Amino acid sequence: xxxxxxxxxxxxxxxxxxxxxxxxxxxxxxxxxxxxxxxxxxxxxxxxxxxxxxxxxxxxxxxxxxxxxxxxxxxxxxxxxxxxxxxxxxxxxxxxxxxxxxxxxxxxxxxxxxxxxxxxxxxxxxxxxxxxxxxxxxxxxxxxxxxxxxxxxxxxxxxxxxxxxxxxxxxxxxxxxxxxxxxxxxxxxxxxxxxxxxxxxxxxxxxxxxxxxxxxxxxxxxxxxxxxxxxxxxxxxxxxxxxxxxxxxxxxxxxxxxxxxxxxxxxxxxxxxxxxxxxxxxxxxxxxxxxxxxxxxxxxxxxxxxxxxxxxxxxxxxxxxxxxxxxxxxxxxxxxxxxxxxxxxxxxxxxxxxxxxxxxxxxxxxxxxxxxxxxxxxxxxxxxxxxxxxxxxxxxxxxxxxxxxxxxxxxxxxxxxxxxxxxxxxxxxxxxxxxxxxxxxxxxxxxxxxxxxxxxxxxxxxxxxxxxxxxxxxxxxxxxxxxxxxxxxxxxxxxxxxxxxxxxxxxxxxxxxxxxxxxxxxxxxxxxxxxxxxxxxxxxxxxxxxxx
Amino acid sequence: xxxxxxxxxxxxxxxxxxxxxxxxxxxxxxxxxxxxxxxxxxxxxxxxxxxxxxxxxxxxxxxxxxxxxxxxxxxxxxxxxxxxxxxxxxxxxxxxxxxxxxxxxxxxxxxxxxxxxxxxxxxxxxxxxxxxxxxxxxxxxxxxxxxxxxxxxxxxxxxxxxxxxxxxxxxxxxxxxxxxxxxxxxxxxxxxxxxxxxxxxxxxxxxxxxxxxxxxxxxxxxxxxxxxxxxxxxxxxxxxxxxxxxxxxxxxxxxxxxxxxxxxxxxxxxxxxxxxxxxxxxxxxxxxxxxxxxxxxxxxxxxxxxxx
Numbered sequence: 001x002x003x004x005x006x007x008x009x010x011x012x013x014x015x016x017x018x019x020x021x022x023x024x025x026x027x028x029x030x031x032x033x034x035x036x037x038x039x040x041x042x043x044x045x046x047x048x049x050x051x052x053x054x055x056x057x058x059x060x061x062x063x064x065x066x067x068x069x070x071x072x073x074x075x076x077x078x079x080x081x082x083x084x085x086x087x088x089x090x091x092x093x094x095x096x097x098x099x100x101x102x103x104x105x106x107x108x109x110x111x112x113x114x115x116x117x118x119x120x121x122x123x124x125x126x127x128x129x130x131x132x133x134x135x136x137x138x139x140x141x142x143x144x145x146x147x148x149x150x151x152x153x154x155x156x157x158x159x160x161x162x163x164x165x166x167x168x169x170x171x172x173x174x175x176x177x178x179x180x181x182x183x184x185x186x187x188x189x190x191x192x193x194x195x196x197x198x199x200x201x202x203x204x205x206x207x208x209x210x211x212x213x214x215x216x217x218x219x220x221x222x223x224x225x226x227x228x229x230x231x232x233x234x235x236x237x238x239x240x241x242x243x244x245x246x247x248x249x250x251x252x253x254x255x256x257x258x259x260x261x262x263x264x265x266x267x268x269x270x271x272x273x274x275x276x277x278x279x280x281x282x283x284x285x286x287x288x289x290x291x292x293x294x295x296x297x298x299x300x301x302x303x304x305x306x307x308x309x310x311x312x313x314x315x316x317x318x319x320x321x322x323x324x325x326x327x328x329x330x331x332x333x334x335x336x337x338x339x340x341x342x343x344x345x346x347x348x349x350x351x352x353x354x355x356x357x358x359x360x361x362x363x364x365x366x367x368x369x370x371x372x373x374x375x376x377x378x379x380x381x382x383x384x385x386x387x388x389x390x391x392x393x394x395x396x397x398x399x400x401x402x403x404x405x406x407x408x409x410x411x412x413x414x415x416x417x418x419x420x421x422x423x424x425x426x427x428x429x430x431x432x433x434x435x436x437x438x439x440x441x442x443x444x445x446x447x448x449x450x451x452x453x454x455x456x457x458x459x460x461x462x463x464x465x466x467x468x469x470x471x472x473x474x475x476x477x478x479x480x481x482x483x484x485x486x487x488x489x490x491x492x493x494x495x496x497x498x499x500x501x502x503x504x505x506x507x508x509x510x511x512x513x514x515x516x517x518x519x520x521x522x523x524x525x526x527x528x529x530x531x532x533x534x535x536x537x538x539x540x541x542x543x544x545x546x547x548x
Numbered sequence: 549x550x551x552x553x554x555x556x557x558x559x560x561x562x563x564x565x566x567x568x569x570x571x572x573x574x575x576x577x578x579x580x581x582x583x584x585x586x587x588x589x590x591x592x593x594x595x596x597x598x599x600x601x602x603x604x605x606x607x608x609x610x611x612x613x614x615x616x617x618x619x620x621x622x623x624x625x626x627x628x629x630x631x632x633x634x635x636x637x638x639x640x641x642x643x644x645x646x647x648x649x650x651x652x653x654x655x656x657x658x659x660x661x662x663x664x665x666x667x668x669x670x671x672x673x674x675x676x677x678x679x680x681x682x683x684x685x686x687x688x689x690x691x692x693x694x695x696x697x698x699x700x701x702x703x704x705x706x707x708x709x710x711x712x713x714x715x716x717x718x719x720x721x722x723x724x725x726x727x728x729x730x731x732x733x734x735x736x737x738x739x740x741x742x743x744x745x746x747x748x749x750x751x752x753x754x755x756x757x758x759x760x761x762x763x764x765x766x767x768x769x770x771x772x773x774x775x776x777x778x779x780x781x782x783x784x785x786x787x788x789x790x791x792x793x794x795x796x797x798x799x800x801x802x803x804x805x806x807x808x809x810x811x812x813x814x815x816x817x818x819x820x821x822x823x824x825x826x827x828x829x830x831x832x833x834x835x836x837x838x839x840x841x842x843x844x845x846x847x848x849x850x851x852x853x854x855x856x
Contacts, residue, residue: 272713
């Protein structure tokens with residue numbers, strides 16, 4: 001008797017919660033907004049606390065980027081729909097040899113403090129960010145420019161070693177030259193055909209003269225050249241921006257004020273989103289995604305969008321027998337991507353068929369070919385060829401909801417190949433990354449890549465070139481290296497993309513990593529946002545916002 | 549009395565030193581790289597790591613780091629976070645909010661809990677007594693996050709009676725609902741504690757004497773019985789205020805209260821050692837002061853207790 005009461009009492013809140021989810025939603029019409037209401041409106045969006053001072057060259061994480069992105073417009077911006085790069089502040093970026101680029105700026109652009117944006121503002125900002133002693137997070141983005149090693153010498157034994165980094169021999173990169181107020185020249189250390197595409201990242205933003213005069217004052221009140229300007233910041237609570245009416249770019253915003261509200265948890269932000277006091281949440285919390293609860297809560301206010309994320313597993317070449325390419329193919333063909341994406345992710349993932357994300361310039365459909373297609377018979381043939389016996393190990397951190405699919409992948413391999421496969425969990429993402437970077441993994445491990453800029457190059461060079469920054473599995477193939485180098489030197493982007501595609505084909509023959517699936521993201525908007533789009537980085541496309 | 553307080557205050561010094569040292573060591577001993585996640589999805593540049601290690605003395609042995617930290621602390625410098633914000637500013641932002649939340653919770657807890665306890669203690673085995681027992685059992689058996697989420701869902705989202713989350717100002721009025729959620733569990737304990745204390749003391753000699761003297765029932769209960777029965781309850785309330793200050797992470801998370809609990813939680817995750825130690829030092833201090841106040845209150849409540 002006592003027992004049954006306990007159960008019924010504790011079950012009550014659950015029952016309440018279940019009833020509650022049945023309600024909510026309601027259809028909104030997407031007929032477009034009311035222009036007058038939009039012009040004076042204040043939009044509130046979710047924010048995480050920025051990790052660093054608000055300086056574009058020193059911000060590479062999501063919280064800071066979300067504030068700085070609307071405040072700065074670089075030479076190049078990415079289209080929110082196709083994610084293709086197009087000139088924004090740049091009138092033109094010309095080159096004949098993919099080594100020297102001449103940049104012409106559009107005239108009449110102003111910073112929020114009224115001073116004009118000149119070539120010098122770009123060159124000074126880039127030099128400041130790249131300069132070693134300034135210790136910025138974005139410094140490495142400038143490593144392709146000639147003279148970078150003089151302003152930012154490598155620490156000979158890494159940050160962990162006892163030796164300090166050598167003093168820089170120059171304060172400015174020799175590859176940057178101001179020609180006149182609206183023209184400057186970039187010389188790279190080596191030809192790099194897709195360089196202009198990389199310039200859309202915030203670290204390449206111009207900075208006003210006032211920054212170099214008083215950095216502390218700038219950090220307290222950042223001044224940019226983008227569609228929105230800084231109003232105030234209450235650390236840990238909210239940041240306010242307002243429309244910059246003198247903005248010259250295409251992506252003008254129609255509403256007036258933007259409040260970036262810092263939430264303690266994604267769950268509390270979701271509660272505000274459902275009740276209508278928050279206008280945009282870039283990623284729904286797990287409790288809303290479970291069982292597609294958000295469909296009942298939000299109805300057509302949910303925004304589903306592809307992101308530039310590709311989930312994969314990588315083979316550590318430094319552990320035998322994981323350097324065997326036949327084994328790579330066997331494992332890859334033993335994974336039933338279709339079934340796992342449907343069963344575990346309920347369709348929020350799309351099986352990958354290439355090493356490059358489909359939203360990227362240069363993507364070719366099916367580049368991974370039969371190796372990324374489920375085929376147990378062929379998988380068994382490759383396994384026999386590899387001569388592998390024993391147990392396969394799959395390692396992943398479990399704090400990001402990776403356990404379910406990692407176990408499913410292991411089971412799929414086990415069923416298709418008939419070899420044992422165990423999933424070995426690591427507690428946190430930090431621990432996982434630390435072991436991956438230190439080359440201490442002992443089995444196949446989870447890896448994922450989020451593109452920095454939308455070019456096929458970014459999906460290949462950093463990951464598969466010998467000694468590249470994120471080539472954690474220590475994969476090395478001279479043919480691939482040669483092809484990538486050739487592509488870097490191609491005279492045009494089109495010629496380069498063709499060569500990168502050839503390199504991708506070569507990589508597919510080795511399968512140093514197994515592409516699994518690309519990720520869709522579910523964001524949510526409030527009822528009053530009549531038009532709101534999400535970009536592939538999950539952020540709200542501010543210029544699209546209309547109120548009704 | 550004065551000497552007793554002085555001795556207690558002096559005892560706080562080693563306790564404070566010990567706890568801050570433990571916290572400091574633990575923050576940096578948690579496995580994981582302090583720079584993981586600082587620079588987004590990629591590793592931080594070497595120059596950045598070197599600079600940060602220099603600024604936070606991370607290359608020194610822990611004991612030296614701690615020494616430097618304490619020296620700064622003594623001169624009133626709490627240090628700054630990696631985003632260049634003064635720790636003292638963050639504390640000044642969040643502490644008043646949490647203090648308001650804790651006070652609201654404490655008042656709700658004390659008023660409802662003690663009233664229910666007295667009512668049921670005086671009517672032993674009656675209907676009201678059973679009602680209090682069953683409802684407190686109900687409260688004790690539900691975890692706070694369930695209470696919080698259900699209240700938020702029903703009142704905030706479905707009925708729209710209250711805003712589902714607290715605004716950035718977090719006024720007393722807005723904190724009533726989160727305070728109620730935070731207090732719900734302790735409220736049940738206070739009620740049960742008061743109830744058993746009252747029920748026990750009801751049969752005490754001094755109560756019988758008071759009744760025999762012909763004092764009115766109200767005075768017997770309100771002055772003689774209640775004062776003595778409240779001693780265990782006050783102990784509980786005092787330590788509870790301390791745990792409300794630092795332990796409201798769940799409630800703060802649900803209702804988006806920009807307070808200390810969530811800040812500590814996030815600072816531990818992002819390895820903001822200076823922030824964690826600064827906050828915890830203050831919490832330890834608050835805890836120590838509260839226990840001292842409780843001890844002094846004993847003497848007020850029960851004249852038989854004296855401090856020499």
